[in-house]
Amino acid sequence: MDCVLAPSAGTSSSNFVELRGGDGFRRLGFSREELHFGRQSRINLVSCRNPSQIHHRARRPVVLLCSQNANVAATESTSVDTALKSKGKELARDLKGTCLFLIGMMGSGKSTVGKHLSDALGYYFFDSDKLVEQAAGGASVAQIFKQSNEEGFRDAESEVLSQLSGMYRLVVATGGGAVVRPQNWGYMRHGITVYLDVPLDALAKRVVAAGTEKRPLLGEPQREFAHEQTLARLTKLYEERGMAYKNADVSVCLKMIANEMNAKDICELTPSIIAVKIMERTQELIRSQKHYGSPRIGLF
């Protein structure tokens, strides 16, 4: 189904989110309650059938894929699938609608793992880069960097995170650099932040394989030195941001998981396995916080 995240027509003070399917809003039957918006949120759900009526500082409405029902490839073993489902049900009960914000370096798997996670939890999945692109009228992240510099991209990213922070039952894949702005932590702290800690060498392999053109901060490496040059860029970025990632509520270190599972390499850790590990660690956090009393769980 498509999801439109956009401010309300004609006013700048109140925003809204609309979920709609190909057959229209009503048919899918989403209600304010089903979308689980916070009462204090600036975002109000309204029913609007014509997104072209929506204006926001002359930007087009944000249209994104909301992949709660997306087909996550069913290529993994039944036991992992079973663990994913049962852990998902358990954790969803504990979370009480609290959102999960995935943070980590480019290529750490925030989007890939996030979709499995949202599927297991029965949550909606949002990719903040995609929202930023939609807000910019469909321009790619690379184009936005060119047109508005990194600062312009970061402003749009903060705006998206600000809007998402008022919602419930979301898994959000943030951009790798979202952690550098303190204000973004204020937004993400409405939910639980989960750091995907992946070795830099593996990140370099993944992003080179996926193509670096979608990630402008990696530049344009020469083909024959793509791995080395990308690794060098990632290492520099990590030196600048590594400490920020450590602020996450939950850290999932792939090397540690591989050790625990006696896996030879982190390559053996499929997105589903990682999603299960994230849910286990998040459940531990919630259960320990219940003991001390957490202001962030159970708002919903």
Ligand SMILES: Nc1ncnc2c1ncn2[C@@H]1O[C@H](COP(=O)(O)OP(=O)(O)O)[C@@H](O)[C@H]1O
């Ligand atoms: N657990 C994994 N094992 C192998 N490849 C992965 C894994 N997670 C992600 N990838 C791959 O790495 C690349 C980057 O993943 P992506 O989810 O886009 O990362 P991010 O959203 O953190 O930038 C993609 O090509 C994806 O298929």
Ligand SMILES: O=C(O)C1=C[C@@H](OP(=O)(O)O)[C@@H](O)[C@H](O)C1
């Ligand atoms: O690390 C970063 O600063 C960035 C990461 C990218 O997202 P991914 O982490 O999804 O690749 C994207 O937001 C942009 O290219 C900047």
